[in-house]
Amino acid sequence: APKAEAQPKAASVTEGGRVKASPLAKKIASELGVDLSTVAGSGPNGRIVQKDVLAAEVKPAVVEKAA
Amino acid sequence: MSDKTKVVVIGGGPGGYVAAIRAAQLGGEVTLVEKQYLGGTCLNVGCIPTKSLLHSAELFEEAKEGAKYGIVSSDVKIDFAKVQERKQAVTKQLVNGVKGLLAANKVKVISGEAAFTSKDTIEVKTEKGTETIKADKFIIATGSIPAKPPIPGIDSKQCIDSTGALELKEVPKTMIIVGGGVIGVEIATLYSTLGCKIVIIEMLNEIMPMMDGELTKMVRAKLAKKGVEIFTGAKVMSFKDAGENVEVTVEMPDGKNQVFAGEKALISIGRRTNTATIGLEKAGIANDRGRITVNNKMETNVPGIYAIGDCVGQIMLAHIASTMGEVAAENAMGHNNVFDSKTNPSCVYTKPEFASVGLTEEAAKAQGVDYIVGKFPLAANGRSMIMGEDGMVKIIAGKKYKEILGAHILGPRATDLIGELALAIALEATIDEVIATIHAHPTVAESIKEAALAVEKRAIHIPNR
């Protein structure tokens, strides 16, 4: 996945710019070409999980809501 | 009057007392009503007593086999009265602990039997009379009781339920166990180790049907070695009190009847929810033949009334009751939490232990999931070898991403080892992360990494085929 662009930051990006995502979410995102820095996480502390990535792929509108 | 949220919890088992403590932590004014014993089934006639007796049985077996390890002793015998005394002491200590915790959290405990009289009121029958209590929120946690199937002769004096089986004064010479679920298998393990000849009659085609079939077969083989006979696809038709023994007539898989005689017959075919007398209809609480209907917030159809644990009739396990209890308490106190069973471990205290989390291979198949399996036999694990044990670690991973879908362990310490894999499922980990985690040597846990490696046919300590 591309690195953080000038995108609105989702809750899952920590101050250091690291994205908190589950290993499964990362694998799926890299395959689907979903930029994790644009995904809102629904896990504890905004951690991105599988279903968030799948949702982001189907309807990118989630990004706006999370920003 | 206090403006705190008033919460009443009905039932003091692992569901109820945990819910009560959690609600109190969150600022609730909490009352717990318990009609019989704090700690419920679990502490008094369930988890704890079985495991205490099983621990003694394990020590007995180890003592008898001590010579193999250089421990010499003569006349190893079991003092069953002492075994029961020890069980009693452990139970008592834990029940007192619960009492203390409730007090420390300022939960008011009422000894009595509760029943709803309306949506916001219960009546509690205590020794001193009847008390009426109104509250903002109710959490129902009345648990379950052993099911008693309508089989002719089931009232014969030799027929006992799990509670009876845990309170025997002597080890019986023979026992017929009707129902090969977890409770049946644990009690078979217990008494067969103590010298009782056991026959298990199970109606389904496999004992412990929710566990992984391949590992269950290994358990069956181990039980067989102890002289436990298991008949599956077999149906009990009747019991007959024949004086010393009970005669159990069983329709065998071939359709023919066979009679088994036993000093005791344990009925362990399941448990049913304990909700018949709590006034569900008075409060208008929806239920399915006594199983209270709840959503994943543990809410019933009646606002402000929650139900948790065995009485919802979903997964009848103590840690599930407690987890549901936490969720209900948090929601009752205005927080927002949901119950999810995906990390739920199932444990059976056989020797060695048997534990499972997530999908079994059977379930993966049935659900049409594309999966891949990694297995590691504990015969190749140094720590297990030292302990004289064997078994297997089996991991079910998604075929494409290798995420961990399920894990099954038969082996020493399995009930504790499963924790790592439950966390792996919680975190949506793949085998890569399990492999990248350094596992200490020499431990049984190393086998978890090996099983993960085996998913990709690159285990180190077994040849990969």
Next chain:
Amino acid sequence: MSDKTKVVVIGGGPGGYVAAIRAAQLGGEVTLVEKQYLGGTCLNVGCIPTKSLLHSAELFEEAKEGAKYGIVSSDVKIDFAKVQERKQAVTKQLVNGVKGLLAANKVKVISGEAAFTSKDTIEVKTEKGTETIKADKFIIATGSIPAKPPIPGIDSKQCIDSTGALELKEVPKTMIIVGGGVIGVEIATLYSTLGCKIVIIEMLNEIMPMMDGELTKMVRAKLAKKGVEIFTGAKVMSFKDAGENVEVTVEMPDGKNQVFAGEKALISIGRRTNTATIGLEKAGIANDRGRITVNNKMETNVPGIYAIGDCVGQIMLAHIASTMGEVAAENAMGHNNVFDSKTNPSCVYTKPEFASVGLTEEAAKAQGVDYIVGKFPLAANGRSMIMGEDGMVKIIAGKKYKEILGAHILGPRATDLIGELALAIALEATIDEVIATIHAHPTVAESIKEAALAVEKRAIHIPNR
């Protein structure tokens, strides 16, 4: 000739044999040179023999205390020759296992002593003569040997190292243990359980200084109960062969000398890398007084030469050697992997077990990390109570995000329980995920969740202060 990458591994311990298997899995043509015994220190005179002896000791203790659990026996005695025989059998089985695995992976094993003659050549002295081997890649895994400090009288016949301590024919009546590291403490546990009176002399201010101090104090108390005397801040000045006993003169913390007499004196002050005779200088391999210098890819300064395990003198543990071995093999075979010790568990096989991963509270303090602690005493854990054990689970979390920085467990099965927390660290989990993971009842693992809850002062099974 084959166009496979030719890999030579020097040393057949848990570093070397794992590296060899991994390199072979990746398509290498692998030769392993071992001068003494496959399995190295670990299988022959380290991890496995200690744990086998300790297991017998544990069973002995349990047998003696059986009455508490209703197990009656008379005359519980240890047959130490049998204990040693069992250890020998386990070791032999595991060493044969390694032999089989190497064969299954088509690794060629040469019995002999290797030394570099240049950057790409070694000479191997075997029974049949000297063989010269060239290879594309070399992995050095020659391990370590017990350090022998230059203390007057250390050659007295009663002075033994860990290898000697594991091969005693009889349980000594008294033993002075010089050095209270993991090995010293494990051997103290072993022989004190078998009836030996033990004195530990440690130069530093604490035994096992890398472990969490609070839990280490609990271990000290448990050892003291077994009659083990521990003197810290105390320095051995000399040994004197006094016939039956050795007299050990110790400078005590107050500066005065005190003499301790023991049938044996175990020197366990540490281990040093075993690299003096392998021709490091001929190959031009950089090292720091024998500790081979490597980067996190396990590469030495010489391209194509890797070093792993005890011989790099970093963390002297078998699972570290194996992990480094995998990393080196993968890099040697053209993959790209790095070694990271952040999930490394440290285990001590005391009774109960003691295990640790990540930061100790002391380290967190020293590094100026903003941390917060959650603790749960196992006296409040049902499963531990059933087993008659106590202890503590302690979690160190970051103050702000509550990520798990370290975890420390003193308790039954601790060495296996630590796996869950190592995975938590690997996945950068916070206490929230540990709490959200359902932990089975009744297990020791439940205490991990409780300790995580305690971080936020909301444990269920202890009052939160």
